[in-house]
Amino acid sequence: MEEQGPAPVITIKGLNKFYDTRQVLKDINLDVFAGQVIGYIGPNGAGKSTTVKVLTGLISDYQGDVYINGKLLKDNVQEIKSLIGYVPENAELYDVLTPVEYLDFVGKLYSMEEANILERATKLLRAFGIEANANQRMDTFSKGMKQKVLLISGIIHNPEIIILDEPLSGLDANAVIMVKELISLLSKEGKTIFYCSHMMDVVEKVSDRILLINNGQIVADGSFEELKQHHGATLEKIFARLTGKEESSHEAEDILQALR
Numbered sequence: 001m002e003e004q005g006p007a008p009v010i011t012i013k014g015l016n017k018f019y020d021t022r023q024v025l026k027d028i029n030l031d032v033f034a035g036q037v038i039g040y041i042g043p044n045g046a047g048k049s050t051t052v053k054v055l056t057g058l059i060s061d062y063q064g065d066v067y068i069n070g071k072l073l074k075d076n077v078q079e080i081k082s083l084i085g086y087v088p089e090n091a092e093l094y095d096v097l098t099p100v101e102y103l104d105f106v107g108k109l110y111s112m113e114e115a116n117i118l119e120r121a122t123k124l125l126r127a128f129g130i131e132a133n134a135n136q137r138m139d140t141f142s143k144g145m146k147q148k149v150l151l152i153s154g155i156i157h158n159p160e161i162i163i164l165d166e167p168l169s170g171l172d173a174n175a176v177i178m179v180k181e182l183i184s185l186l187s188k189e190g191k192t193i194f195y196c197s198h199m200m201d202v203v204e205k206v207s208d209r210i211l212l213i214n215n216g217q218i219v220a221d222g223s224f225e226e227l228k229q230h231h232g233a234t235l236e237k238i239f240a241r242l243t244g245k246e247e248s249s250h251e252a253e254d255i256l257q258a259l260r
């Protein structure tokens with residue numbers, strides 16, 4: 001009998017998405033396996049956030065099928081949402097709350113027990129170095145401090161799949177290192193990470209598989225080593241080549257000319 005490989009954690013089949021008449025995702029097909037760290041990259045407007053919103057159940061008017069742990073997302077949205085931790089791009093926190101109040105609110109949305117929420121929130125706030133601000137209103141927080149609370153809110157329920165949309169924006173260099181380490185430790189524990197970013201150096205280091213989307217289509221899929229063999233020496237170069245922007249220096253010159 002032929003040996004069966006592990007079942008994918010995420011399967012996307014024939015995904016198409018239109019906003020009005022404009023198609024922004026074009027026939028996306030994908031299998032993602034447990035423990036993989038997927039770096040999802042692409043130019044502004046390529047369709048990264050839209051893909052992520054489909055995966056997290058925030059968008060449901062798409063064509064095609066998405067399965068999480070073998071279950072059809074459309075028919076099991078509530079159950080599947082508890083398996084996923086999502087840190088959106090540009091999220092709004094309820095910043096009149098303190099981190100402890102906010103995390104308590106989020107934990108309850110995931111049906112966590114009160115004592116468990118508080119214990120985890122305390123540990124995570126300490127790990128992210130903001131325990132001293134645990135009971136301070138977040139409208140006094142810097143961008144990076146808010147981003148840390150958002151990251152904590154995405155993992156507090158210990159989800160199997162963690163979807164991060166540009167999670168490093170506003171974080172200082174130490175916090176970036178910490179999040180990179182965290183991603184690799186979580187994947188070693190078998191968590192699946194789906195990570196959208198424009199920070200090529202970080203994606204290059206943390207991802208074991210990189211997906212490049214351009215104009216709604218996946219145009220490259222492989223490890224950094226594999227992409228390097230076919231398309232260029234650095235992820236920046238690979239990105240530029242496959243998205244048709246190798247001449248970006250001219251754009252900067254054009255802008256300068258326009259100012260003259």
Ligand SMILES: Nc1ncnc2c1ncn2[C@@H]1O[C@H](COP(=O)(O)OP(=O)(O)OP(=O)(O)O)[C@@H](O)[C@H]1O
Binds near residue numbers: 019024044049050051
């Ligand atoms: N709610 C919406 N209504 C109409 N069009 C939308 C909507 N959200 C996104 N779009 C369009 O869909 C396309 C894909 O957007 P998306 O936000 O998925 O891109 P992205 O790859 O995440 O971009 P970025 O890197 O800038 O965050 C863009 O052209 C965008 O203008």
